[in-house]
Amino acid sequence: MPIWLQRQKYLIDFTLSSLLRRRGKNAGLLLVYTLIVFVLASVMLFTHALRNEAVHVLANAPEIVLQRMVAGRHDLVPAAYLDRIGEIRGVQKKAGRLWGYFYDPAVRANYTLMVPATEPPASGDAVIGAGIARSRGLAVGDFVTWRGSDGQPRTLRVARLLDGDSELVSSDLVLVAEDFFRGFFGIPAGQYTDLALSVRNPREVRKIAEKLALLLPDTRPILREEILRTYDAIFAWRQGIVYVLLIGAVLAFVVFAWDKASGLSAEERREIGILKAVGWETGDVIRMKFWEGAIVSLTAFLLGHLAAYVHVFFADAALFEPVLKGWAVLYPHFQLTPTIDGLQLATLFFFTVFPYTVATIVPIWRAAITDPDTVMR
Amino acid sequence: MIELRDVRKVFNQGRPNEFWAIRGVSLSLEANRVTVLKGPSGSGKTTLLSMIGCLARPTEGRILFEDRLLSGLPERFLTEVRRRTFGFIFQQFNLIKGLSVLENVMLPAYPLGGPRHALEAGARRLLAQFGLADKAAYRAEWLSGGEAQRTAICRALINGPQVLIADEPTANLDTALSRDFMRIVGELKAAGKTVLLTSHDPEVYDAPQVDRVIEMRDGRVVGG
Numbered sequence: 001m002p003i004w005l006q007r008q009k010y011l012i013d014f015t016l017s018s019l020l021r022r023r024g025k026n027a028g029l030l031l032v033y034t035l036i037v038f039v040l041a042s043v044m045l046f047t048h049a050l051r052n053e054a055v056h057v058l059a060n061a062p063e064i065v066l067q068r069m070v071a072g073r074h075d076l077v078p079a080a081y082l083d084r085i086g087e088i089r090g091v092q093k094k095a096g097r098l099w100g101y102f103y104d105p106a107v108r109a110n111y112t113l114m115v116p117a118t119e120p121p122a123s124g125d126a127v128i129g130a131g132i133a134r135s136r137g138l139a140v141g142d143f144v145t146w147r148g149s150d151g152q153p154r155t156l157r158v159a160r161l162l163d164g165d166s167e168l169v170s171s172d173l174v175l176v177a178e179d180f181f182r183g184f185f186g187i188p189a190g191q192y193t194d195l196a197l198s199v200r201n202p203r204e205v206r207k208i209a210e211k212l213a214l215l216l217p218d219t220r221p222i223l224r225e226e227i228l229r230t231y232d233a234i235f236a237w238r239q240g241i242v243y244v245l246l247i248g249a250v251l252a253f254v255v256f257a258w259d260k261a262s263g264l265s266a267e268e269r270r271e272i273g274i275l276k277a278v279g280w281e282t283g284d285v286i287r288m289k290f291w292e293g294a295i296v297s298l299t300a301f302l303l304g305h306l307a308a309y310v311h312v313f314f315a316d317a318a319l320f321e322p323v324l325k326g327w328a329v330l331y332p333h334f335q336l337t338p339t340i341d342g343l344q345l346a347t348l349f350f351f352t353v354f355p356y357t358v359a360t361i362v363p364i365w366r367a368a369i370t371d372p373d374t375v376m377r
Numbered sequence: 378m379i380e381l382r383d384v385r386k387v388f389n390q391g392r393p394n395e396f397w398a399i400r401g402v403s404l405s406l407e408a409n410r411v412t413v414l415k416g417p418s419g420s421g422k423t424t425l426l427s428m429i430g431c432l433a434r435p436t437e438g439r440i441l442f443e444d445r446l447l448s449g450l451p452e453r454f455l456t457e458v459r460r461r462t463f464g465f466i467f468q469q470f471n472l473i474k475g476l477s478v479l480e481n482v483m484l485p486a487y488p489l490g491g492p493r494h495a496l497e498a499g500a501r502r503l504l505a506q507f508g509l510a511d512k513a514a515y516r517a518e519w520l521s522g523g524e525a526q527r528t529a530i531c532r533a534l535i536n537g538p539q540v541l542i543a544d545e546p547t548a549n550l551d552t553a554l555s556r557d558f559m560r561i562v563g564e565l566k567a568a569g570k571t572v573l574l575t576s577h578d579p580e581v582y583d584a585p586q587v588d589r590v591i592e593m594r595d596g597r598v599v600g601g
Contacts, residue, residue: 004490006490017475267474270471276456277471278485279456281452373424373433
């Protein structure tokens with residue numbers, strides 16, 4: 001083994017036994033440090049995974065959704081608009097969509113009722129999301145009755161439950177046939193909630209949106225990329241809220257860690273004197289202290305991050321669920337796909353490991369440059 | 378072997394509490410001898426010993442080891458000389474609490490980066506030589522005064538120094554242990570080591586193993 005490496009090994013050995021000598025103090029520090037990294041990393045991993053999930057979900061969404069606006073409010077779109085859009089080049093597919101919200105007073109939750117573009121259920125049948133099935137205690141073959149916009153009760157038979165994998169977006173979803181939907185909400189034939197347009201060339205999306213705005217001035221085109229940006233902003237905002245809540249805890253830790261790392265006890269000063277007197281260089285003492293800071297902060301970083309990974313991807317992020325997922329009665333149960341963002345990891349590493357390591361070195365430098373003859377006195 | 382030429386040392390220079398601890402000492406110390414610096418507290422023994430052992434630099438004057446000028450060396454080289462040439466035994470023994478006896482003995486060799494098995498074997502050999510083989514795994518704070526001092530001697534010898542420096546080595550020992558220490562000093566001399574001691578204990582400066590006693594007072598050599 002090269003001498004340089006062997007020296008580092010000796011220094012690390014000595015550092016480890018130094019840390020073990022002050023077991024209680026260092027274990028406490030490590031615990032608090034790990035906890036802070038755990039909380040910060042959990043928020044980072046969770047919001048990043050949610051954003052990722054949103055990107056995947058929206059991958060199959062139409063490039064443009066066209067809504068009709070009346071007096072600044074969303075209104076129904078006449079089917080005739082579809083023919084007028086047909087004149088715009090670049091629009092590959094276009095279809096009217098039927099969807100709406102329904103408040104179920106029995107469980108005090110909002111559902112999303114929708115007519116699927118393909119394979120709609122038979123009239124009187126419904127395909128429901130897992131969240132609704134859980135909250136209403138419904139299974140396939142059960143019947144459910146809701147009161148429509150005309151006050152008349154309408155009954156649906158549960159034909160199928162939606163796949164649990166898509167629960168993030170389908171938890172509150174009810175898929176119904178077109179005739180049921182129109183009857184339930186009182187929407188006449190030839191009217192749609194909005195229009196979905198597919199565009200072949202993604203670079204043409206903005207241009208087509210401009211043309212739509214000119215051709216149909218009472219409509220509002222919503223682009224998929226804008227929805228993605230909105231999701232991003234929402235998750236970033238929620239992440240920010242959690243960070244703000246955590247700021248107090250983080251600051252308390254910073255003060256505690258700074259005090260621990262930068263303060264040298266009389267015992268530690270004496271030890272440095274002894275080490276220098278028996279032949280350690282100032283550099284050896286600083287390197288030893290560097291290893292101490294690096295070992296503590298790296299261990300806390302790895303343990304905290306590992307715990308956060310398990311928490312987010314295997315324990316459903318139980319601690320942050322209410323804040324980060326949103327406020328709803330129908331909490332979706334879903335498994336996030338484990339993903340790690342390298343930049344976020346590096347940022348967290350930089351803001352946790354680096355300052356602590358520096359904080360351990362600075363005061364030791366002052367102590368280590370003193371003359372070693374102090375131990376003779 | 379070691380030569381001091383008009384060495385002076387001042388503390389707190391330029392301040393109201395300025396104090397000249399050494400006021401012009403010129404000495405020549407022979408190799409393979411046991412030399413004792415004797416004198417009352419405040420006479421400058423420890424300061425002189427610190428400078429000879431490269432723990433501190435003189436304010437004025439020169440210190441040479443085997444014709445090599447030590448007093449002007451930068452810290453890094455001074456540490457290197459200290460590590461390889463001098464072994465220290467301190468009055469308070471200065472073992473590091475919480476570490477085992479074996480680890481304490483090996484400490485001065487860590488910066489040298491030699492192979493671990495050789496270092497550990499050397500440390501165990503020294504511990505066996507000084508009757509501490511069964512104490513290797515003990516923590517330093519569990520040792521008696523005599524054991525702690527023998528551990529400190531092992532630590533001083535781990536890098537194979539030519540010169541052993543001991544500051545008031547018997548100050549914390551009873552008469553029997555003080556005699557035992559001087560017996561060890563005799564053995565080290567027989568093994569070819571040069572030993573420098575400070576003491577005002579007659580058990581030390583009157584011991585048969587001592588070759589030369591240098592008397593100091595108020596920062597000056599007054600005899601020997």
